[in-house]
Amino acid sequence: xxxxxNLNKTFFPGTVNERKALREIDLTLAEGDFVTVIGSNGAxxxxxxxxxxxxxxxxxxxxxxxxxxxxxxxxxxxxxxxGRVFQDPMxxxxxxxxxxxxxxxxxGRGKVRALALGVTNRKRELFVEELASLELGLEKRLKxxxxxxxxxxxxxxxxxxxxxxxxxxxxxxxxxxxxDPQRAALVTRLTREIVERHRLTTLMVTHNMEQALALGTxxxxxxxxxxxxxxxxxxxxxMTVKGLLGExxxxxxxxxDDRTMLQ
Amino acid sequence: xITAVELGLIYAIMALGVYxxxxxxxxxxxxxDGSFTTGAATASILIVNGTxxxxxxxxxxxxxxxxxVITGLLHTKGNIDGLLAGILTMIGLYSINLRIMGxxxxxxxxxxxxxxxxxxxxxxxxxxxxALLLLLCLVAVAVIVWFLHTDVGMAMRSTGDNPEMIRxxxxxxxxxxxxxxxxxxxxxxxSGALIAQFQGYAxxxxxxxxxxxxxASVIVGQAIFSQRYIWLAAxxxxxxxxxxxxxxxxxxxxxxxxxxxxxxxxxxxxxxxxLPQVGVFRKLAARIQITSRGTAxxxxxxxxxxxxx
Numbered sequence: 001x002x003x004x005x006n007l008n009k010t011f012f013p014g015t016v017n018e019r020k021a022l023r024e025i026d027l028t029l030a031e032g033d034f035v036t037v038i039g040s041n042g043a044x045x046x047x048x049x050x051x052x053x054x055x056x057x058x059x060x061x062x063x064x065x066x067x068x069x070x071x072x073x074x075x076x077x078x079x080x081x082x083g084r085v086f087q088d089p090m091x092x093x094x095x096x097x098x099x100x101x102x103x104x105x106x107x108g109r110g111k112v113r114a115l116a117l118g119v120t121n122r123k124r125e126l127f128v129e130e131l132a133s134l135e136l137g138l139e140k141r142l143k144x145x146x147x148x149x150x151x152x153x154x155x156x157x158x159x160x161x162x163x164x165x166x167x168x169x170x171x172x173x174x175x176x177x178x179x180d181p182q183r184a185a186l187v188t189r190l191t192r193e194i195v196e197r198h199r200l201t202t203l204m205v206t207h208n209m210e211q212a213l214a215l216g217t218x219x220x221x222x223x224x225x226x227x228x229x230x231x232x233x234x235x236x237x238x239m240t241v242k243g244l245l246g247e248x249x250x251x252x253x254x255x256x257d258d259r260t261m262l263q
Numbered sequence: 264x265i266t267a268v269e270l271g272l273i274y275a276i277m278a279l280g281v282y283x284x285x286x287x288x289x290x291x292x293x294x295x296d297g298s299f300t301t302g303a304a305t306a307s308i309l310i311v312n313g314t315x316x317x318x319x320x321x322x323x324x325x326x327x328x329x330x331x332v333i334t335g336l337l338h339t340k341g342n343i344d345g346l347l348a349g350i351l352t353m354i355g356l357y358s359i360n361l362r363i364m365g366x367x368x369x370x371x372x373x374x375x376x377x378x379x380x381x382x383x384x385x386x387x388x389x390x391x392x393x394a395l396l397l398l399l400c401l402v403a404v405a406v407i408v409w410f411l412h413t414d415v416g417m418a419m420r421s422t423g424d425n426p427e428m429i430r431x432x433x434x435x436x437x438x439x440x441x442x443x444x445x446x447x448x449x450x451x452x453x454s455g456a457l458i459a460q461f462q463g464y465a466x467x468x469x470x471x472x473x474x475x476x477x478x479a480s481v482i483v484g485q486a487i488f489s490q491r492y493i494w495l496a497a498x499x500x501x502x503x504x505x506x507x508x509x510x511x512x513x514x515x516x517x518x519x520x521x522x523x524x525x526x527x528x529x530x531x532x533x534x535x536x537x538l539p540q541v542g543v544f545r546k547l548a549a550r551i552q553i554t555s556r557g558t559a560x561x562x563x564x565x566x567x568x569x570x571x572x
Contacts, residue, residue: 101420106432
């Protein structure tokens with residue numbers, strides 16, 4: 001479903017700040033894969049995500065979605081294949097528009113937007129049904145402006161909007177990181193339910209190792225622009241946070257040794 | 264007094280255009296000063312050459328829309344800052360407007376204009392013309408409010424509200440900005456064409472400072488009315504435009520000259536922007552907000568409860 005081949009990206013090339021963000025990344029997600037990506041700051045997790053989303057373009061390499069090469073496609077053009085939830089709960093919704101209007105915007109993904117009324121009674125029925133599945137009572141507040149909702153509510157709504165039209169790939173960019181533990185748990189639970197219900201191919205970046213182990217069917221660890229660990233579902237189920245940290249230290253240590261040797 | 268209301272209602276259509284860019288798209292568009300004259304020039308020269316005044320006025324709309332597209336392209340494809348893109352188009356339009364008119368002033372005396380029937384029946388300066396112009400404004404408001412609730416109109420609103428988000432739902436924010444600027448400047452030019460027919464001439468300098476009148480109308484109107492619903496905000500703009508003309512009328516009656524009008528406009532905008540920050544007026548505004556909440560649906564207090572729970 002998602003095929004990333006030989007992806008390279010260097011920020012600020014030719015300057016003292018030159019930084020290789022990605023080094024020949026290869027990653028293939030089969031249909032229905034739910035991959036969690038962990039790694040330290042600057043490991044390249046978000047860079048990979050942004051390249052799939054079309055926010056960044058690689059120096060070399062390819063991104064394919066469902067067989068189609070989208071490497072150079074503008075973000076809004078590939079948006080018909082991609083659902084995205086951002087880290088900032090304020091980023092995924094339009095604050096001065098109502099809940100039903102936001103959902104109508106989401107429903108328009110991949111369609112031609114013309115002069116038909118945005119919110120109709122038929123759409124409203126769908127929205128009520130979908131909102132009810134969040135169990136936050138939002139279905140009774142269709143005409144409330146989204147800016148009045150709390151961060152957790154907005155992030156739950158963002159998640160619903162991103163998945164409303166059943167995108168080919170769902171991209172989650174540390175989407176629970178800015179929430180308090182309680183709301184984070186809620187959004188994590190909703191994520192699991194929604195992904196399972198729609199069988200979405202998902203790429204989720206997170207800082208939270210527990211969350212990375214609890215969610216998904218596959219786990220990837222990145223460091224210094226490379227994928228250093230790729231655990232299948234079976235391996236992942238046996239893994240613990242402590243084990244992950246151990247792996248990380250081991251691989252990081254080995255790499256550092258290699259580097260030191262080269263120098 | 265009635266003439267001030269008539270003028271206010273015609274300028275209200277321009278102010279609705281300014282509302283589209285400033286409030287909906289969050290884009291400070293200065294093209295307006297040029298495109299207002301473009302509308303007046305286009306309609307006037309067509310009328311002088313024997314075109315049906317209605318057709319001429321519609322053509323003015325499209326001439327203004329074209330100007331808006333230029334600003335939009337400069338900003339989105341040329342990556343020029345929005346303010347500068349508007350200024351560039353505005354300056355360029357000065358020459359284009361002179362080219363359209365052929366001279367600095369085109370008189371419409373004795374020509375058949377949209378105002379001729381009003382004049383012939385002696386309705387100008389009476390409540391009949393006020394009623395007709397108000398009807399025109401309400402039609403414009405209705406069309407704008409309807410448009411902003413269509414799929415494409417909602418995409419435009421979200422472009423001003425959260426561009427990053429709406430791009431992730433497959434909308435080209437560039438195209439939305441260009442479309443919004445086109446509609447906005449189309450309305451502005453339409454208003455310019457009506458003003459030219461109302462006052463009986465088009466003049467190269469008639470657009471100078473128009474942006475301030477538009478801004479003053481939007482800000483004054485929304486200081487008085489709530490922005491809770493789009494239709495209310497749009498009607499507020501119309502009222503703002505009329506109030507603005509009445510203030511000008513009052514200032515002229517108090518002994519200021521026509522030449523002082525630009526200064527009055529500037530001072531009015533400054534007052535409308537600064538006064539709400541002053542303590543006394545802030546309290547007053549808060550009180551107005553509370554009463555308007557009481558009459559409207561009271562879901563804001565409920566909001567706080569939910570947040571606290």
